[in-house]
Amino acid sequence: MIINEKQSLQIERIGVTLEKSDFPPLAARIMALLLVAEPPYCTFDEITDNLKSSKSSVSTSLNLLLRAGLVDYRTFPGDRKRYFQVNSKTWMEMIKRKVEQISPFRSILEELTQTRSAAYPDFNQMLAEMDEFYAEMEEAMKVVMDRWVKTKK
């Protein structure tokens, strides 16, 4: 499998978008490649070749994606190569992570309402409201996620 010129450009575009969501550059391009490639999986060599990157870089970035659960691999009988593919739960995982980012914020807000004096009630009020807002947001997201998990099984 070797990608064409148009696909190359598409991979760069998608890669840049993913970079903005905090993917390291090469990891972003690997994800992009796996999304664009037909069939939707690649061997290690196909990745190094198509992205013109070194084996070591690909190894590091790919393992990052594997550990993060964003990429997975399959194999074919009588072929010991691994065929890397985006995990179908990738997007769910990514959203899940965003939801999980909310809870540390809430912890901060709750800690502050505990430790701050009563001298600045307006500010304290604001912190309490923001905690409430985050709680609602967290809840709303969980509702969507749960519903989705149910329809999938």
Place this chain on the structure above:
Amino acid sequence: MIINEKQSLQIERIGVTLEKSDFPPLAARIMALLLVAEPPYCTFDEITDNLKSSKSSVSTSLNLLLRAGLVDYRTFPGDRKRYFQVNSKTWMEMIKRKVEQISPFRSILEELTQTRSAAYPDFNQMLAEMDEFYAEMEEAMKVVMDRWVKTKK
């Protein structure tokens, strides 16, 4: 205004939490300071002093936070110092940004469903489903935000 030992430690803890949500180190500590400080605002000098950072670094990070709309400032009559404070809309802004991060992903997914061949229907189906999931998530978040905006005015 000068913070005490306990507050210093709290600022570091909160700072680290904020770093994990992609605040640069100093910007994270400025936010943390403004959250912990009593009163809940600081002058430029109070920031450099309490965080033991240079004027140039504080200037840069503070302007970043100002441009991002996370920090704001007030003044007092007959005092030309600016008193920096967390914008009460900070948390709303931060969530808004997370919601906005969803739409580029949806664009990717939609572009892919346009450009990919029909040869791998399972994969294409997955992309379509994920787009749907993201759409629902986006919608749910917007509902919460709108409701909140309304109760505020």
Place this chain on the structure above:
DNA sequence: AGTTTAGTTCATAAAAAACAGAACCTATTA
């Protein structure tokens, strides 16, 4: 037994981000 395949690991180089020091600017104050 030797070679090829499919990677990993380690030391290092290159690039980007973060911070600091010093000079600078503009509006007030003495």
Place this chain on the structure above:
DNA sequence: TAATAGGTTCTGTTTTTTATGAACTAAACT
């Protein structure tokens, strides 16, 4: 008009992140 307050801007320096090449390994062929 000189000095001070409240920053900003520019130029390095340090630190962190990202990518590489070369040597290595373990399994599977020949």
